[in-house]
Amino acid sequence: MGDRGFAFDVPKTQNDNNSLENYHLGNKKTTGNGSARDDATDDGSDKTEKNPGVLDLIKNFGGTTSMHGLPHALGDGTIWRRLFWTALVIGFAVWATYNVIEIIKDYQSRPVLTTVTSAFQSKMPFPAVTFCNLNRVRKSQASPELLEDVEANLVLGGVDYVENTLDQAVRATNPGDQMRLGHQLDNMLVSCYFGLPVTTVLAMTKKLSFSDHRKNTGRDYSLTWTKDHGRLPLVAGAELWLGRGCAWTTVKPGPKNGLRLDLNIEANEYLSSSSVGGIKVLIHDKLEYPFPEDGGLIVGPGFYTSIGIRKTNITRLSQPYGDCIENGLVSSKNLFSDEGYGYSRNACQKSCFQEYVYRNCSCCESSYPCVSHALVRSTGKAAPSTGIPFCNISRWVELDCVDRAQLKFQENLLGCVDACPAACTQSTFATSISTGMFPMELSINATVEKLKRSGTVANVTDFNQFLRQSFLQLEIFYESFILEKVDSEPAYTWNKLLGDIGGQVGLLLGFSILTAVELLELLVVDIGVGLGFASLCRGRKGKAVAHGGE
Template sequence: MSWQQDNSLLSICSRTLRHTSAHGVPNIINSQDRWRSCCWTAFVLLVLGCMLWQCSQLTATYLHYPTQEKVTLVNSARLPFPAITFCNLNRARMSQLNLSKYHFLQNYLSVPSHDEHEAGMHSHENERNFAFALSQLSTQDQMELGHQLKDMLISCAFHDEVCNESYFTPFFNPKLGNCYTFNGPKLLSSSIHQTEVLNATKAGFSYGLTMELFIEQNEYISTLSTAAGLRVVLHGQGKMPFPEDEGVNVPPGQESDIGVVKVHVKRLHEPYNSRCSSGQDIRNYYTDVYGTDYSREACKKSCAQTKMIKNCGCRMWEFPAPPGIDVPLCNISEPSVNDCVEMYEYKLSHDQLKCHCPLQCEEEIFELTLSSSQWPSSKYMEV
């Protein structure tokens, strides 16, 4: 009975292979000689191998989770107006350094050399030494040294409506000193009772922000301030601005118009190969101190601070201090400490720090177009 069943099974398989639509297989069985049978066998195995290889490639591609960029142009009648941060290129006011309270800071300002190369080296050294001296002061004292908004802001208008100092949020930048943000996350205006983000309804400078600013160039420190003007950065409300790394310079004596195109980037989470992050489980001192959203640049600077604390035994004044950890400021007057700090500053600037800082999953990029003209005109000066 078993033999009959096996014989029946063999017969079924034989008939199936002889009449299958996979044409190469019947030719193997029906070939009149061994040579033809071997040729058809080799051909079928080759095709089968190609099929398996293609299936493996398709499977590997699927498991790689490929993505395709999708670009959508949006022309909306109502868009959130970006936050605008500006800082004076001069860190501290000379009149304040002349006060007895801050007179010791003048010891860190040396006379520049007439040789261009040597002057450049002196300028960089002066900036580091002066920044180190300022870091010994409290944040409040450092902000007192810098330019004040009430002295710089002459006029302000947004969408043809008058704005004032209450529209700006001050914050301290370790490299540029006092900075001021318009339409930032803490916007509060008593005149219009506005606590939400302002919106732009039309394109054109008449419907944006217009400011007339006085940079107080007479207060500039000659041995430190090589350029005069403002540093302007456009960013999202939740993003930490880094004017030392991004933005544009606006010179004095000119009317500068900045055209903006906003690019909103959305990246897919894992398992897609963008490997983006929203900041979960990533230590970010800027989020801890300022409450801003995660960004790759903030992550890298936080990572540099962590490595300095671990390997140099001190923290750098350029980056926020880790909350809850009492670590002294780096004293760059000590050669060993200065060498350690300079090494990590070099690695940070050349992207050589081994930090886990993926791209943010959502990012707003503002592409700027800057144009300028002489201001004021000769006729306006005669009035």
């Protein structure tokens, strides 16, 4: 028994020695070929410490994101279900991307939205009114040679040929003679009043004083009325204008609250080439220089003419949405700015033409103002000490130069149309015209007595003929105080741009700003920082193990 017990104890001692040996081997076990390996490789106890990869992060993102469709595409469903949802997500993502690109292109094109509104006004400023006699030269002031040429050319070439010849004859004279040749406002204006009873017409007429307005044509005059401490412009011969410094306003619509003019066109002074008798009327903003030759209404004698007006304010956008020009910033494009007028496209084009004539012909075309310092400033060409002269078209060289300039201007070879965009703010006046015979037979005597008392038609002997051929009454008034506004505004603002983009991606993908934050978190924090940090930790751990093995 004792021997058996001794034999039992010997193997036990060997096992203990093996355990101690194992302890000294650093918890390593020896394989069949004598190599050592870690315990961890046997039991797999460190598998829970493995860091997730990119695919794992994306799958986890798909299960938690607020974006529609992605949880189904990355979920645990069948392969066919995941493929179906993946196709849907990709398709709608492409569609949304295309729509967003188109929206951005539309935004970059700077579209403009135009709105039209109407609003009632308690009072309205009265516009400027320009009128001109259709006859350019008075017979009593024309030279015998000119009258003979008119008669001869009328037979040879007709009215149009005579008008061209007469135009050249007038342009060949200096501005002072042009004024003398034209009709004088003192003779044309019989009486006028603005929103006043008929009994005060004569009293008001005595308060009116006239001064030249367009000094180089002999066609236009200014009639002003001094009121309080301000000089209130009221009428211009080819122009009636109501104050650039202060405005005449009317508080009620209708004929009784407008302007009434009694005019004498002086039919006895018409040349034989004048086929139409009357005046040209142009209604415009008081800051806009008038050009009656380019537009307006014709009013004939022997009639009472009523012109109702309706005002529209237009607002345009400048760069980058449009090419309009702000008033007050374009003095070099407006030779009329020194006279207190604002910018207009027509004035800019006339200025452009005059600048070209001065630059190439060294003179001014007599149909337009010649402002020496403004032309020198805009062209950079020095003027003679006596000032820039008007072109004398009796000289062939100057006539040929001016005619060439006019031909280029009409064909837009001077670039004036492109150089003169519309004004950013503009007021236009729509008109409706109606006429009636004036005066009627029963009122002729009363009208004749009124004219005799005015003293403006003292040389008239046959009043019946005068009333039918030379006399007219013109009335201009607001039809209503409803102001129409045409405003331009950017079609795309930042708010609308974000709203359109959000609408597309939200409708097609359920994508929002918070979804973008989730995606940013995935890319930056989880994939970028997280995986980078994990890789860094693994690298440091590997270095530590390597050093420990040494």
